[in-house]
Amino acid sequence: MNQIVNHQGVNLLVYGILIRIKMHKLKRTQIILFLCPNEARMIQMLDPLGTFNNYFDLTQISDMTSEEQHKLKIINQQGNYIKLYFENQIQLNMIREGLQYLIGEAFRIQKQLDSCNQIWSNALKLITKSDLDMDNRLNFKEFQFLIGELQIEISERRLIQLFEKHQKNSQLNEATLYKLLMEITRKHEIIQLYQKYCSKQEGLFDDPHNTMLMNAHDLETFFLIEQGQKDYKAQKQFYNFYDFQNIICNQENTIFQAKELDKSYPLTSYYINSSHNTYLETNQLTGQSSCFAYQDAFKMGFKCVELDCWDGQDGEPNVTHGHTLVNDIKFIDVIKTVREFAFFKDDNPAILSLEMHCSLKQQKRIAEILKAVLGDMLFVIKDYKQKQFATLLELQRKVLIKYKADEEFLSEKLQIRDHSLSLYCTQTQDDLIIQFEDDMDNNVQLKQFSKTLDNKQVKKSCRDILEITSLFAVSLKLNNNPDLVWVVSSVSEDKIQDTIKKSQGKFYDYVKNYFVRIYPLGLRFDSSNYDPFPSWTAGAHMVALNIQTKDIFMLYNYGMFLNSSYVLRQNCDIKMTIFVNILSASNLVWEDEKRRQQEIVDPYIKVRIAGNKEDVNNSEKWRTETIQDNGYHPIYNYKCKIQLKHAQQDVIYFQAYSYSLLGDSLLGQYCLSPLNLRKGYRIVPLLNSQLKPLNSSHVLVNIKIEY
Template identity: 75%
Template sequence: MNKINHQGVNSLVYGMLLQVKLHKMKRTQIIILLSPNEVRMIQMIDPQGTYSTYCDLTLIQDIQQKEQSKLKIINTKGEYIKFYFDSPFCLITFKEGLEYLIMEANRIQKQLDSYNQIWSNTLKLITKSDIDMDNKLNFKEFQYLIGELQIQITERKLIQIFEKGQKNNQLDEGSLYKLLMDITLRHELTELYQKYSSKKEGMFEDPLQAMLMTDKDLEQFYKIEQGQNDYKSKKKQYNFYDFQNVIFSDENTIFQQRVIDQSQPLTKYLINSSHNTYLETNQLTGESSCFAYQDAFKMGFKCVELDCWDGEDGEPKVTHGHTLVNDIKFKDVILTVRDFAFCKDNNPAILSLEMHCGLKQQKRIAEILKSILGDMLFVVKNYKQERFSTLQELQRKVLIKHKGDDNFLLEKLQINSSTLFFSQSQDDMLIQFDDEDQDIQVNVKQFNQTLDEHHKKICRELLEITSLYAVTLKLNNIPELVWIVSSVSEDKISDVIKKSQGKFQEYADNYFIRVYPLGLRFDSSNYDPFPSWIAGAQLVALNIQTKDLFMLQNYGMFLNSSYVLKSQQDIRMNIYLKIISATNLVWEEEKRRQEEIVDPYIKVRVAGNKEDVNKSEKWRTEVVQDNGYHPIFNYSCIIQLRYAQQDVIYFQAYSYSILGDSLLAQYCLSPLNLRTGYRTIPLLNSQFKPLHNSYILVHIKIEY
């Protein structure tokens, strides 16, 4: 933000009265103001002073404007606050002031994190814990603070810790700092720290033996242990807690970003693809919204689906037909595409149109696409082009996928007659093999009748801006057009691959194939995407509203990039993995977090090529009883992969129970993105949102 909205900032600093709906609470009047003790917190008090709560500005993940009078902010836990305004001017003023304060809060947080992460979090929580505002904490306030930090310590042990630092049954800021440093010390790193520390300053007691690390020591550590010759230290000296912060910083995670080759045709890549993107939940009664498209783009999905239907007001709509799903305007979806399609990266976006509109509203769809997307819209100039355009050539372009038309394509190719193109009458196709079985043959006469009816509804304006034409899949012929795509449902793809695997892979090397979920998945569940990916299908569409195991694997596959280049050679890897410890493994539900302490263990699994997957069932640590805050595992295993380019590795933290284990956290990535050395795995919750200060500490060595 280049210009500060002083009116908006002042209104929040000094307080303003608004209608507010807090997460899972009724709408009420609240006074909103910047906390006088902590500038990274917004305090909310009811006018009677009987209720008070805080909003952490550094945890705000998204600000959504609903109409001209509503604003919704969402934090990293998925909790929201809705604000209601009397005028658009009041909303804009408030929003700009809030955005500035959030920017400042994050700037301050970043500075404090470089000093000490635990302490920077504590400073905010003291504001919430210190009821009498004297900057001291009694035991109950200290216990509350420890709980908010998600440090799980039994009450008996916590009393012993409190007694060590209390004066007059209270902890001042200095005593609290010392206690927290003792609690958060990662003793599994002390030996490593001593090994590379060359300077004695007398700052620490045993077991650290008063050591200090110099900048050269740290650079030597990164060169030898982490395999990084280019690491540059940011300070001249590092005490143990500084070293600990370096290890647990975002710069030292297990994931290593790799540059992808953008010079290949688009058909050479696997593309992060979604199905029924407009849905927030199931396909029968679920909500549809433009926010679902926003979320998809923010997660890195590049192929999104739009089910287009005639709107009663002449404006086409997007919805799931013949169900209780609500409607959203097609125009609003395209505005969302324009604003968010390239928020993650500049790789091209594909809009897969499932068309149920009549000719008139199809023309309206073409008008909307051209007027809103403008130069973003990719239009085919050379229909006789022998290879699809490259990823580099299509940066920040939007491609339209729509049903093809025989006459239109033959005209563009200047061919009098051809049997290579058959338009689809539904979201499936005619599949032809050299040795066709009776159970997959199509009644050609019936198909042609349907085709004739469909031709009458073809909109030329829409065909002119289409760049991926849906046609039949005929593996025994080589198409004369590269701008085509064939769709196969998940229940048929295995038969297609099994009956003609070689031809399928050869076909998929030059032409697009899209795989989509079976229509009977009313609950929006998912299927295993790996058989289709391994066979070469570029667009394997999943229901992103369902965050299941298959969606986690999809997350890992496209973590590096929304486009993954299909590898032409097998990559063998031996991964020597040691799971050392973990931090803050807690229940996702807040109520359960307050009532139960977890008994954690870690599982490691491989998904992808069957030969690699079958070896991974045995990898899991022992259970650590009653310690989710800092369990030590020291578990080692060897992950042997023959086809690493086709695999992902995923980590899951569980809490053991005789009644059934519960998932606490998870993470997934490609083996090709692993970094060696002492690394942290930044854990995600069930909705793939980052868990604050929650990690697994591992050591990794790789042999090729």
């Protein structure tokens, strides 16, 4: 499908538009925005008075939102933002559509350059920033700035020597700069590998840009023998060393191997990527809630999301964290977000966990909204007596509603007349009558009692919601199985451990047919997380985490569900021995931009196992040496051996740190299941602290696997 172009918006950005702007942590000012004439992936920001000049990279934009009237917020991958203020909505839409087109073009150019030469591609964007006098040439100071931005640590004396060797009229043009950067950035650790598979050996580095030494058959042989890929097809006839280097360091050559998910099993056979208090952006007492939090959750692959439902004004229910300073968002807006984003990452079913605090009247409104907005997406139970839950395949692109069970309703559906139903319907603390102190004022007692009666009415089940519910919330009782497969039991993180210790065998049998959901303790006001693996290992299907907190446990969750939002539980142990050789790393830089300009990193790499207790206890704390003052291209050649007895219950994660006497700082991280590892020479694509991809930052490894 051809993209519709807003030519007026594109023209305004190409030729320049004067606009009010607020940059991250800076005051509002007036700026001229225009597409950089020398680099089509950059927008230049110029102060009309000439006192300020800056750029932002179109390929680094992660999101654009217009939640406030006439304001457009542009957010980059580091979480920094630029806010644009417009005269009217028409102008906002025009510029947004123009930006969307230019972003698409920027990524197209980036992809072409990456396939040609990744090193040169990265440098080109920085050259625009380095060329301070904008004459398309770099003098020594500008060249020195470029080397600093690339985090290449070279002494000034050596830098002067390199500059003098290639300069003309005390400047570097594009051609000489290309040759110089190729000389600096050559990855010597893979030269021998390249030579090993080249059928023609002479003249390797006399002219590395033009000399073709590896032919298509050579490259295909390399992928067959070293990478274990039988179906690799070369794209051209000859490859020089830099072509080979680019293939090794390309995003298509990552350590991760996607695998097809078997969708033929009942839903109770899978782990499900689950979130807690999904509406929150930060903490649970004073934090912001928004529909964008649900967007982010679905974009990250979360499929079970939570909606705390409370009465709102004008008969419209809200989603919020009750009895706190958290703001309200409209329930209908959340459901519209569900309709638009629930299947953003894949078609696996979404589960809406309704924590109900609404009056009966607003519960009926909730049912109306769910049916009107979601329509055919809603999964409605046809056979309540079914002995197994519906399969994952049957539930593709369906939305399941989780709601509190009602015995009278389910007895009717199951045609049990005496209501002797084994369902263990839940009772929350809010259901209990409030106790009064003897010395309380009578008027206060009356108000409190009235409030209690209202709460009792609030807790009545709504038949309209029950009719579209497919997961009925019940208490967890292991002695007798429920009479219904369409149930789920929610257990807190502390109680589940007691349950597993006392009745591990019964719990394991129970979760074969009935859902169990684990949630964080209510005392985690800061939205911190807990280790999900003890619950996963025991067989719990939904281990809900506070996704607004990107801690180590969220990294585990990332690795667990990297392949799919649903993971099939393996019934047999998988034993693996993994041989890892950490060869080198590239572009390890500080996340904070100011620190990046002031300080070079001292990086090292850690490898760890999380998951099954036996595998974790038997693993070592693998770590490379620290390389001083070289974040651009540190060489490690560090080898380790990882032995796993329960690989199906584990994740392996890599972390890059910078050493410091005052405390080491995280530079990048990555996590995946051992079952998704690819053998051979691969890159580990690093993520930042917010689990967002870091541009061109990776670790080069060689992986060998024995089963």
